[in-house]
Amino acid sequence: MIKYIIQQTKLPKQGVKNTIALLNEDCTIPFISRYRKERTGNLDELQIGDIVKYKDLFEALKKRKLAILKALEEQAVLTDELKQKIESTQDVTALEDLYLPYKKSRKTKAEKARQNGLEPLAKIIMSQNANDLESIALRYVKGDVKSVEDALEGARHIIAEWINERTDIRNNIRHQLERFAMISTKVIKTKASEEQAQKFKDYFDWEENLSRIPSHRLLAILRAEKEGFVRVKINIDDDRALNYIERRLIKSHNACAEHIQTAIQDAYKRLLFPSLSNEALQKAKEKADESAIGVFAKNLKQLLLGAPLGEKRVLAIDPGFRTGCKLVCLDAQGQLKYNETIYPHPPKNDGIGAMQKISSLADAYKIEAIAIGNGTASRETEALIRKIRFKNDIQVFVVNEAGASIYSASKIAREEFPNYDVTVRGSVSIGRRLQDPLAELVKIDAKSIGVGQYQHDVDQTKLQKSLDMVVENCVNSVGVNINTASKPLLSYVSGIGPKLAENIFNYRNENGSFTSRNDIKKVPRLGAKAFEQGAAFLRIKGAKNPLDDSAVHPESYGIVKKMAKDLGKNVTDLIGNSELLKNIDLKTYCTDSVGLPTLKDIVKELEKPGLDIREQAKVFTFNENIKTINDLREGQLLPGIVNNITNFGCFVDVGIKESGLIHVSNLSDTFVKDVNEHVALHQQIIVKVLEVDVPRKRIQLKLHK
Template identity: 85%
Template structure:
């Protein structure tokens, strides 16, 4: 396993070995990357994630080997040579090729020919020594074989199967597919006029090299095929492929060679090309999936680590026209204090009454910020709010509603607000997203947040695993206040999980706030291992020990106390005192298990304990003269917010229903390798309008430097 992982990751052997030992000891990726740097050689969570990935791939390979070896033993065909080949194979494709001759269906043409006694004839032909094959084939005309042609056809079916099973031939065709295959599409004429087909119009007649097709395009083509609008074909140069096979097999120029040539064509057309072109498409799809999942994961990370406003009192509005705007007031901890519906827009148009109501609620609940959902009637509601003259300075934010409706109808929302309907829950979610995006977004299935591309077309289990890993890493990077966190947030803390999160909430409701990290050990079923993994990621505000509100692990408290004692100070004196901390000679505190990486992390944390790694939320205002796509024109400069990132560019919200696209070629004057190097999710940008296609509702933008 260690050799397999190091070959794929190029990471040091000792680091891989130690990481595997920690993983086997039920340690989590966030814990290992943060608190076991000496053991791993300072690997980060991405590198440790790669070790986890290849560990799982190796284990899957070994499991498949065991299944195949057992099957071959039961068939009594497992020679010592075959066993050694299987045991030393390093990838699933080669393993399945080795197993291919032994997993025949009883219904193949070749098997039927064998049952009719034609295998000896096939062997004679393959030996390529006979000049008059027909005279030999006459001997096999018996039973179900009625003619020489039947006999020769059956022998060719057996030869075709042998050709299909040759690993060298399969690998040669794989190589040609990998290097030279084209993917082409043709529209299904009966479906070409369907309205749903129009979004795939670009792919009604398309051809491209399979190895060069971008992830998003391949996924779009495969979706169009799945929905029945186009047919997809994978092709290579058949003549070249056949010549390559023939040169490996045909060594004569007689009757046998002619029969073998026919068998090769049959094997290629009926067995090799359909199977291996599907395999090549599947490999390309897996690569496209990985690329799309990587984009999704990057976007999700940026979204989760979005700027929080913090513990401020918020009035949140879920805007609407006919059904009105749902208004909620939240305290600094996100608890619902009041809710009401106002009707400032058509058809009721009670803007004056709505403004008075908002103003009085802002006074009554000492509101510090207003959050407006960015869906229907968002711009109109924002304009209304900005007309109100509040007594205090109140910041106004437009907040993404992506996934809020999913949350409002979820089991989590029902448990939180059993006595309120979905509209109230949705408005609460909008307000809480402003206070702390991470704490609120973890309650929603990440796939519903709507960042990335073609998330429903990629491998769902791979996507789920990748996104859960992102959420886990983000939650632990920020840290969690155990006395205010929801069950959803706590369940992502290293070592906790849903069941322990529930136990923590039950203990908290029965016994009140946790006074210290040590008190966490009193939670039922939270043992020493869970405490080791979780404690440093859980924060206790206003604890007696100031380290309980920091990322310093309890196992290192003694070290910090020694540092303070050696300086003749208290631990409290060290907190935030950069001058004092710089006087510490860290080498004096190195031990066999604690080295400089951990000590440097401790000092950095002591300088700013519990510091939120996220930026503070900033107010943003769209161009008030732009309300619809009809207000846009070429050359216009507009403020906008990046609301999605893909491999081909990013989408920007300029304050109207339709988001505009900054194509990768318009992000920079130079070559753009990675979109994320130029923009990040929710970044406030200035864009230039390049083109407006009103019928297709498409907007082309350029990033304005």
């Protein structure tokens, strides 16, 4: 396993070996990367994530090998040579090729021919020595074999299967597919005019090299096929493939050669090409999935680590026209204090009443910020808010509400607000997203947050695994206030999980706030391992021991006490005191298990304990003259917010219903390798309008430097 992982990751042997040992001890990635740097050689969470990935792949391969060996033993066909080949292979495709001749498949043409006693005839033809083949074949005319032609056809079916099972032939066709395969589409004419088909119009009659097709295009084409708008075909030069097989197999010019040639064509068209072209398409799809999942993971990380406003009192509005604007007031901890519906927009048009209500609530609840959802009537509601003359300085934010409706109808929302309907819950979510995006967004299935690229078309198991890992890393890199965190947020803390999160939540409700990290040990079923893995990521504000509100692990408290004692100070004196901390000679505190990486982390944390790695939320204002796509003109410069990033560019919210696209070619005057090097999710930028296609609701933009 270690050898395999090193081959795939190129990571140091000792680091890989120790990481696997830690994983086998049920340690989590955040814990290992943060608190076991000496053992891993300072590997980060991405490198440890790769070790986990290849460890899982190796174990899956090992499991498959055992299943194949068992099946071969049961068939009594396992030789020492075959066993050695199976055990030494490190590739699942090569493994399946080795097993292919022994697979118990459905009743094939070749199997039927064997049952009719035609395998000896097939061997005679393959030897290419027979002169009077028809006379030889006549001997096999009996039972279900009614004629010489039946006998020869059956023998050819057996030969075709042998050809299909040849590893060298399969690998050659694979190689040709890897290099030369073209993917093409043909529109299904009866469906071409349907409205749903129009988004795939660019791919109605398309052809491209399969190895070079971008991931987003392949996924779009496969979705168009799935929805029944196009037919997809994979092609290579058949003559080149057939010529290779013929050169490998045909050594004579007699009647045997003709039958072998016929069998080659049958094997290629019926067995080899359908199977291997599907395999090539599946590999391309897996590669596209990996790329799309990578994009989604990057976007999700940026979204989850979005700038929080912090503990401020917020008035949140879920805007609407006919149904009104749902309004809630939240305290600094996100607790619901008041809710109401106002009707400032058509058809009721009670703008004055709405402004008076918002103004009075802002005074009554000492509101410090207003959060407006970016859905229907968002711009109109923002314009209304900006007309109000508040007594105090109140910041106004437009908040991305993607997924808020899913949260509001979820079990989590029902548990939090059993006495309120979905509209109130949705408004609360909008307000809390402003206060702390991470704490609120973890309550929603990441696939519903709207920052992916064909996320519903990729392998859902791999996607979920990747996104869960992103959420876990984000939650643990920020840390969690154990006394205010929701169950979903607690469940992502290293070593905790859903069941212990519920136990923590219930314990807190029954016994009040935790006052120290030692209190965490009193939670039912939270044992020593869970405490080791999670304690340092759980923060306790206002704790007697200041280290309980830091990322210093409890196992290192003794080191900090010794540092303070050696300086003739208390631990409290070290907190935030850069002058004192720089006088510490870290080498004197090194032990067999604690080295400089951990000690440097401790000092860094003591300088700014519990420091939030995220930026602070900033107010942003769209161009107030742009309300619909019809207001856009080529050449306009507009403020916008990046709301999604893909491999082909990024989408930008310019304050209207439709997002505009900055294609990669319009991000920079030089070649763009990675979109993330030029823009970040939720980044505030200036864009230039290049093209507006009103019927198709498409907007082309350019990044303005």
